[in-house]
Amino acid sequence: MFQLDLKSRKSIYEQVMDNLKELIMTGTLSAGEKLPSVRDLSKQITVNPNTVQKAYRELERQGYIYTTTGVGTFVADTSQIQADPRDLKAAREALDEAFRQLLYLGLTHEEAKEIAMTIIEERRQDYD
Amino acid sequence: MFQLDLKSRKSIYEQVMDNLKELIMTGTLSAGEKLPSVRDLSKQITVNPNTVQKAYRELERQGYIYTTTGVGTFVADTSQIQADPRDLKAAREALDEAFRQLLYLGLTHEEAKEIAMTIIEERRQDYD
DNA sequence: TTAAGTGTACCATGCGACATAGTACGCTGT
DNA sequence: ACAGCGTACTATGTCGCATGGTACACTTAA
Numbered sequence: 001m002f003q004l005d006l007k008s009r010k011s012i013y014e015q016v017m018d019n020l021k022e023l024i025m026t027g028t029l030s031a032g033e034k035l036p037s038v039r040d041l042s043k044q045i046t047v048n049p050n051t052v053q054k055a056y057r058e059l060e061r062q063g064y065i066y067t068t069t070g071v072g073t074f075v076a077d078t079s080q081i082q083a084d085p086r087d088l089k090a091a092r093e094a095l096d097e098a099f100r101q102l103l104y105l106g107l108t109h110e111e112a113k114e115i116a117m118t119i120i121e122e123r124r125q126d127y128d
Numbered sequence: 129m130f131q132l133d134l135k136s137r138k139s140i141y142e143q144v145m146d147n148l149k150e151l152i153m154t155g156t157l158s159a160g161e162k163l164p165s166v167r168d169l170s171k172q173i174t175v176n177p178n179t180v181q182k183a184y185r186e187l188e189r190q191g192y193i194y195t196t197t198g199v200g201t202f203v204a205d206t207s208q209i210q211a212d213p214r215d216l217k218a219a220r221e222a223l224d225e226a227f228r229q230l231l232y233l234g235l236t237h238e239e240a241k242e243i244a245m246t247i248i249e250e251r252r253q254d255y256d
Numbered sequence: 257t258t259a260a261g262t263g264t265a266c267c268a269t270g271c272g273a274c275a276t277a278g279t280a281c282g283c284t285g286t
Numbered sequence: 287a288c289a290g291c292g293t294a295c296t297a298t299g300t301c302g303c304a305t306g307g308t309a310c311a312c313t314t315a316a
Binding site: 022098099 | 146149150153206207209210211212215216218219220222223224225226227228229230231232233234235236237240241243244247248250251252255
């Protein structure tokens with residue numbers, strides 16, 4: 001389904017969340033589609049079931065998926081998702097932070113902006 | 129000199145590094161200027177000297193500051209800094225990551241781009 | 257009804273990064 | 287000589303993360 005980077009600073013359950021968000025928001029996984037069970041996915045990506053469950057629990061809290069007890073976990077209707085203001089603020093700050101890191105490396109504002117624009121445009125095709 | 133956010137996920141020594149990088153790259157601290165001693169700064173911001181030293185050590189490794197044994201720590205000539213390709217790669221990935229987080233929140237590509245542009249332009253005044 | 261599969265809830269353990277506390281040494285400038 | 291500086295080292299505690307294991311309630315299909 002996807003690959004993990006065990007060397008990453010990002011925790012495993014966060015990587016699972018991001019990978020699933022990517023698949024959901026790009027439409028690779030459609031609304032109503034069944035996700036692998038906690039146990040199955042944990043075997044697929046070779047991590048502990050508790051770790052997968054933590055990712056699922058958080059994804060459900062954020063509205064990306066929903067669960068029916070005893071049945072399984074499914075992709076939610078993402079058009080219904082409305083951004084949590086705190087998450088939005090966090091994402092803006094992360095963006096600002098990353099941009100500043102480019103400037104810290106000695107790049108001019110123009111160079112950093114050019115890099116940012118390139119990255120942004122590369123994402124255009126996958127969304128909407 | 130600056131404030132820390134103890135609630136942040138970012139570690140203290142990283143916050144110290146980023147704060148100093150900001151002051152250095154914006155020219156608030158000039159090349160050759162003396163920085164507070166490890167002990168002084170640790171008292172100012174109320175953290176352990178070891179934590180400040182860790183930040184200084186890493187800043188020196190990256191070329192932002194230099195130390196003269198028994199004398200003190202000083203701001204380096206930032207024009208000499210050449211970006212470590214790995215740091216550049218990391219910053220690019222962080223930028224991409226943050227931008228994707230905006231898209232995950234349900235924003236259209238156009239909306240996310242607009243937010244990114246605003247953030248970028250707000251930084252223009254402080255650099256170069 | 258039974259069995260398998262599902263989500264879910266615990267608890268205990270180990271690990272690594274981080275921050276702290278304390279001590280100590282060598283260097284430099286006055 | 288002394289004060290201030292960077293530096294090194296050990297030890298301790300905390301926290302988040304990941305793992306291993308057990309258990310329970312639910313649903314679906316045989």
